[in-house]
Amino acid sequence: MISIKDLHVSYGSEIALQNVNLHVEKNTTCAIIGPSGCGKTTLLYSIGALIKPNEGKVLIDGQELTNVRKNTGVILQDYGLLPWKTVWNNVAFALLCRGFNKDEANEKVEDILRELGIYEYRSKYPGELSGGQKQRVAIGRTLALEPDLLLMDEPSSALDAMTKEHIQNIILNIYKRKPITLITVTHNIEEAAFLGQKIVIMKKAGIVHIMDNPYFGKDKLRENIDFYKFCLEIRKWIHEDI
Template sequence: MIGIRDLEVAYEQDIALKQLNMSVPAGATCAVIGPSGCGKTTLLYALAGLVRPQSGEIAIAGAPLSGLRQGTGLILQDYGLLPWKTVYDNLAFPLKARGGAGAEVNDRVGAMLAALGLESLGHRLPGELSGGQKQRVAIGRTLVLEPDLLLMDEASSALDALTKERIQDLVLEAHKARGFTLVVVTHNIEEAAFLGQRIFIMSQGRITSVLENPHFGEADFRDHPSFFELRQRIRRHLYEAN
C-alpha cells in the first residue's frame, strides 16, 4: 500500500526527513513514534500530499503520490471540525463536497452516527461536545468517505487515559470492519503498542528501527504480558535512538 524510498523534506535550511525508507502492506496498521521534532508529523503530511519532498519517492497503492489523494483520510490533532456546523452537518460536509446529496448522504451519515454512538448528538455543535465526542466526530467525518488509507496525527493526545483507550478501541474496530491501511503518528508508547502491527521508531528525521507486533488485535491485549513486553521494547529503542 505504502512505499517510501529515500525521502527527503526540508524547511529552508532545516532538514526534517533524511533518506527515509518505509513500507506498509495494504490493510495493515503502523505506528510512527519518536520525540517532538523528529519528523514524524512531516512524514504524515508528506503521505497526505500536503508537503512536497525535495527528493525521493512516495507510492500509495502502486501509484506515485504527487499531491492530495481522494482515497486518503487525515485526522488532525485539533480535530478540524467546523464549529458553526452541527455534528450531523460536519459528517455530511465531505460527502456533499464530493457531490453527494439527498438520501445517500442521510443514510451514510446516519449509519456513521450509529456506529460511533452519536445518534443523540447529531444536532449539537462541536463546542457542546466533550473531547472524546469531538474525536469520534472527527473520525466519523473521515471514515464516512470510506478511505483506503487513514492517517492520524496525535489523534488522542489531548484526552484523558480512559477516553484515549476508548478512542483507540474505536479506531481498531473500524480498521477491522473496513480494512483500510492505518498510519498513526504518536508520542505515546501505549498507543503505538496497541494500534501498530508494525512500529517505526524515528529520530532526527530517520527511521532507526522497526518492531513487529505479532499479538496485534488480540482480545484484551492491554492485559497481556506481551503488551507490557512490547512497551518495554519500544521504550528501549526510543532511548537508544535518542
C-alpha cells in the same frame, strides 16, 4: 500499498526528514513513534501529499504521489471540525462535497453516528462536545468517505486516559470490521503498540528501527503482561542514546 524511497524534506536550513525509506502493505496498520521534533508528522503529511518532499518519492499502489488523493483520509490533532455546523452537518458536509445527494448523505450519516455512539449529539455544535466526542465526529466524517488509506496525527493526544483507551478501541474495532491501510503518528508507546501491526521508531529526521507487533488485535490486550513487555522494547529503542 505505500513505498517511500529516499525521502528528504527540509524547512529552510532545518532538515525534517533525511533518506527515509519505508514500505507499508495494503490493509495493514503502522504506528510511527519517536521524540518530539524527529519528523513524525512531516512523514505523515508527506504520505498525505500535504507536504511536498525536496527529494525522493512516495508511491501509493505503484503510482508516484504528486497531489492529494481522493481516497486518502486525514484526521488532524485539532480535529478540523467546522464550529458553525452541527455534528450531523459536519459529517454530511464531507459527503455533499463529494457529490452525494442529500438523501444518500443523510442515510450514511445516521449509520455512522449510530456506529460511533454519537447519534444523540447530532444537533450539537463542536463547542458543546468533549474532546472524545469531537474525535469521534472527526473519525466519522473521514470514514464516511470510505478511504482506502487513513492517516491519523496524534489521534488521542489531548484526551484523558480512559477516553484515550475508548478512542483506541473504536479505531481498532473499525479496522477489524473493514480493514484499510492505517498509519498513526503518536508519542504514546502503548497507543503505538495497541494500533500498529508495524511499529516505526524515528529519531533525528530518520527511521532507526522497525518492529513487527506479535500482539496486535489480541483480545483483552491491555490485560496481557507480554503487551507491556513489548512496550518496554519500544521504549528502549526510543530512549537509546537520547
